[in-house]
Amino acid sequence: MSFKNLDQLYRQVIMDHYKNPRNKGQIDSNDKLTIDMNNPTCGDRIQLHLEVKDNVIKDAKFTGEGCSISLSSASMMTEAVKGLSVDKAMHMSEIFSDMIQGKEFDEEDLDLGDIQALQGVSKFPARIKCATLAWKAMEKGIREDQSHS
Amino acid sequence: MDSQAIRNQFPILDQQVNDHQLVYLDSAATSQKPLPVIEAMNRYYREYNSNIHRGVHTLGTRATDAYEGARDKVRQFIGAASAKEIIYTRGTTAGLNLISYSYARANLSEGDEIVLTPMEHHANLIPWQQAAKATGATLKYIPMQKDGTIRLEDVRETVTEHTKIVAMAHVSNVLGTINPIKEVAAIAHEKGAVMVVDGAQSTPHMKIDVVDLDVDFYAFSSHKMAGPTGIGILYGKERLLENMEPFETGGEMIDFVDYYDATWKELPWKFEAGTMPIAEAVGLSAAIDFLQDVGLEKIHEHETKLARYALEQLKAIEGIQIYGPAERVGLVTFNLGDVHPHDVATVLDAEGIAIRAGHHCAQPLMKWLGVSSTARASFYLYNTTSEIDALVEGLKKTKEYFSDVL
Numbered sequence: 001m002s003f004k005n006l007d008q009l010y011r012q013v014i015m016d017h018y019k020n021p022r023n024k025g026q027i028d029s030n031d032k033l034t035i036d037m038n039n040p041t042c043g044d045r046i047q048l049h050l051e052v053k054d055n056v057i058k059d060a061k062f063t064g065e066g067c068s069i070s071l072s073s074a075s076m077m078t079e080a081v082k083g084l085s086v087d088k089a090m091h092m093s094e095i096f097s098d099m100i101q102g103k104e105f106d107e108e109d110l111d112l113g114d115i116q117a118l119q120g121v122s123k124f125p126a127r128i129k130c131a132t133l134a135w136k137a138m139e140k141g142i143r144e145d146q147s148h149s
Numbered sequence: 150m151d152s153q154a155i156r157n158q159f160p161i162l163d164q165q166v167n168d169h170q171l172v173y174l175d176s177a178a179t180s181q182k183p184l185p186v187i188e189a190m191n192r193y194y195r196e197y198n199s200n201i202h203r204g205v206h207t208l209g210t211r212a213t214d215a216y217e218g219a220r221d222k223v224r225q226f227i228g229a230a231s232a233k234e235i236i237y238t239r240g241t242t243a244g245l246n247l248i249s250y251s252y253a254r255a256n257l258s259e260g261d262e263i264v265l266t267p268m269e270h271h272a273n274l275i276p277w278q279q280a281a282k283a284t285g286a287t288l289k290y291i292p293m294q295k296d297g298t299i300r301l302e303d304v305r306e307t308v309t310e311h312t313k314i315v316a317m318a319h320v321s322n323v324l325g326t327i328n329p330i331k332e333v334a335a336i337a338h339e340k341g342a343v344m345v346v347d348g349a350q351s352t353p354h355m356k357i358d359v360v361d362l363d364v365d366f367y368a369f370s371s372h373k374m375a376g377p378t379g380i381g382i383l384y385g386k387e388r389l390l391e392n393m394e395p396f397e398t399g400g401e402m403i404d405f406v407d408y409y410d411a412t413w414k415e416l417p418w419k420f421e422a423g424t425m426p427i428a429e430a431v432g433l434s435a436a437i438d439f440l441q442d443v444g445l446e447k448i449h450e451h452e453t454k455l456a457r458y459a460l461e462q463l464k465a466i467e468g469i470q471i472y473g474p475a476e477r478v479g480l481v482t483f484n485l486g487d488v489h490p491h492d493v494a495t496v497l498d499a500e501g502i503a504i505r506a507g508h509h510c511a512q513p514l515m516k517w518l519g520v521s522s523t524a525r526a527s528f529y530l531y532n533t534t535s536e537i538d539a540l541v542e543g544l545k546k547t548k549e550y551f552s553d554v555l
Contacts, residue, residue, distance in 0.1 A: 003499065003546075003550060005167075005499060006495070006496060006499050006550065009495065010492075010550075041507060042490075042491060042506065042507040042508065042522055043507055043508035043512065043515060043521045043522045044491075044521065044522070045521070065521045066489065066491075066521075067489035067490075067491035067492050068489060068491075068492050069491070069492075070491075124495060126494075126495070126498075127491070127495060130491060
């Protein structure tokens with residue numbers, strides 16, 4: 001493997017999200033979900049805030065520390081799920097999971113946008129968990145919210 | 150030491166990873182295995198695999214002899230007085246858990262103290278947290294100096310007459326610090342506490358003499374010292390082990406079993422329930438022979454040289470932060486500016502260089518260092534200065550690569 005292969009991992013758009021994370025911070029609302037998620041193998045951690053109203057993700061923000069892949073993935077995820085219905089967001093998470101593991105995935109009517117840049121992660125098995133951290137946090141938040149309501 | 154002759158004994162080292170010669174700098178996680186170890190285990194399975202201590206047949210006797218012979222080799226390797234004091238375990242973690250369950254839970258109560266350092270690996274931390282929760286004992290930490298060492302005056306300050314256990318790594322897996330175990334054990338004994346040592350990172354690299362150190366328990370793993378995974382050793386002083394109940398019960402460890410009760414075998418077998426890792430004991434024995442043929446003093450000297458060379462070379466890289474003291478075993482933990490250790494490790498891997506990135510199973514220490522994770526390069530007898538040069542080159546490339554994309 002050479003740096004050319006590395007370029008497939010560290011795509012420009014990923015580094016842009018790493019450098020300029022979107023939706024970093026807290027949601028200023030009493031009616032929000034807060035999810036803490038660790039990657040126990042490396043110590044990375046993120047805190048995700050979701051505002052869900054009428055089954056739609058109105059807002060998503062995050063804070064945390066981690067590597068370029070985990071933080072850029074969090075940035076992209078918040079951008080992607082904002083405004084989506086809860087069902088669509090969960091579906092997108094499934095598609096993302098398939099994509100990141102190098103499986104066939106069907107975009108259907110979803111616009112993955114920047115997220116597709118993370119496809120290269122599938123060739124770096126040791127980094128898959130970095131990319132999925134934020135998505136797992138989102139799934140956990142939605143599931144907990146649904147089981148409470 | 151003839152590096153090439155030693156490297157020839159480790160076939161795994163001779164390979165290309167990602168189109169580069171492999172540079173394996175992760176021996177603190179697990180060491181590679183030399184041919185004599187691989188061949189000894191191969192021979193065991195080809196020629197005399199059999200269960201131990203129960204077969205009347207010839208293979209059973211051969212396997213039992215090899216298994217018990219390995220125990221005596223371990224005894225001699227760490228200078229223990231009796232083979233009764235050598236318990237086979239699954240590894241360091243299992244050995245420390247055995248003490249936590251069979252010793253700490255039986256001997257500690259509310260008001261008692263367990264004394265640790267902030268540099269402990271989770272294996273020498275969580276068993277004590279759990280024992281403290283179960284008994285009402287409290288945990289206390291010996292403060293650490295900025296360079297990651299401890300001072301004996303602080304040990305004296307922290308260990309009191311309420312202290313029942315002092316548990317400490319002989320060598321830190323993150324900082325490379327070599328703790329003054331003999332002196333700490335003397336302080337522990339003055340106050341009536343037992344001294345428990347996590348020897349996972351020391352045993353592979355230096356001559357250990359448990360009698361000279363006067364420690365009560367010493368736990369270590371085979372896989373970090375050129376031996377196979379799945380087996381480790383717990384050394385314990387006979388009079389302590391004698392008074393401890395088994396941690397696991399079942400087959401093999403019994404003396405006599407009736408419907409409602411059972412009695413135990415004598416030491417060391419009362420702590421070895423079920424079929425033990427026999428091939429692994431054979432492999433561990435071969436690993437000890439191998440290390441002793443090279444010489445533990447020579448290995449230690451070689452690694453100390455590598456550590457000094459690495460520190461010197463790495464320090465010259467602008468923006469690098471190195472953790473731990475000047476005097477250390479063969480490992481260097483660092484951070485490369487703002488580049489996350491994961492990203493460092495991925496770029497190095499593309500160059501065929503294997504290092505560890507993460508919290509190294511020492512999250513409280515990461516907190517103490519004020520970081521969430523670090524990168525670590527660790528060396529063993531087969532590593533060379535040119536591999537450290539490759540690491541330095543790799544790190545320079547990493548910086549360049551990330552300065553472009555960041």
